[in-house]
Amino acid sequence: MSNRTFTMIKPDATAKGNTGAILQMINAAGFRIVAMKTTHLSAAKAGEFYAVHAERPFYGELVEFMSRGPITAAILEKDNAVEDFRKLIGATNPANAEEGTIRKLYAASIGENAVHGSDSDENARIEGDFFFSKLEQF
Ligand code: ATP
Ligand code: MG
Numbered sequence: 151m152s153n154r155t156f157t158m159i160k161p162d163a164t165a166k167g168n169t170g171a172i173l174q175m176i177n178a179a180g181f182r183i184v185a186m187k188t189t190h191l192s193a194a195k196a197g198e199f200y201a202v203h204a205e206r207p208f209y210g211e212l213v214e215f216m217s218r219g220p221i222t223a224a225i226l227e228k229d230n231a232v233e234d235f236r237k238l239i240g241a242t243n244p245a246n247a248e249e250g251t252i253r254k255l256y257a258a259s260i261g262e263n264a265v266h267g268s269d270s271d272e273n274a275r276i277e278g279d280f281f282f283s284k285l286e287q288f
Pocket of ligand 1: 203208211212241242260261262263265266267268269
């Protein structure tokens with residue numbers, strides 16, 4: 151069990167001004183922010199980040215969406231971080247997300263779903279390293 155995960159507050163949530171409220175929920179759930187930055191992904195960088203989905207029918211839409219505006223990327227620390235964070239964000243489709251989850255509160259659709267959360271310890275490390283140098287993770 152690793153104690154770190156990676157998140158992005160996606161362009162929809164940034165545009166709606168929900169960054170602060172989402173960070174508040176992340177802190178209230180007991181996650182420590184290890185590293186954080188706000189940036190704007192190019193289509194090429196968004197495509198690289200989600201390359202695992204390259205063959206899926208929604209890939210083009212996903213890349214367009216994720217490069218549409220600024221995102222906030224962060225590495226988070228907590229016991230059982232990956233699993234607990236997936237619980238905090240809720241199901242991919244907000245229609246199926248539990249009450250009180252970030253996606254239930256702030257996501258509009260399965261595509262524009264407010265936040266990303268790593269799905270494994272290995273991906274958490276790869277995704278954190280995508281955005282942050284070793285010097286920026288402490
Ligand atoms: P994320 O990886 O962003 O945390 P997730 O793990 O819940 O989301 P994935 O299956 O990894 O879901 O899909 C990655 C992202 O691709 C989703 O968060 C969503 O933005 C988009 N996506 C997934 N399925 C669809 C779909 N059917 N139609 C449109 N967009 C989709
Ligand atoms: Mg995923």
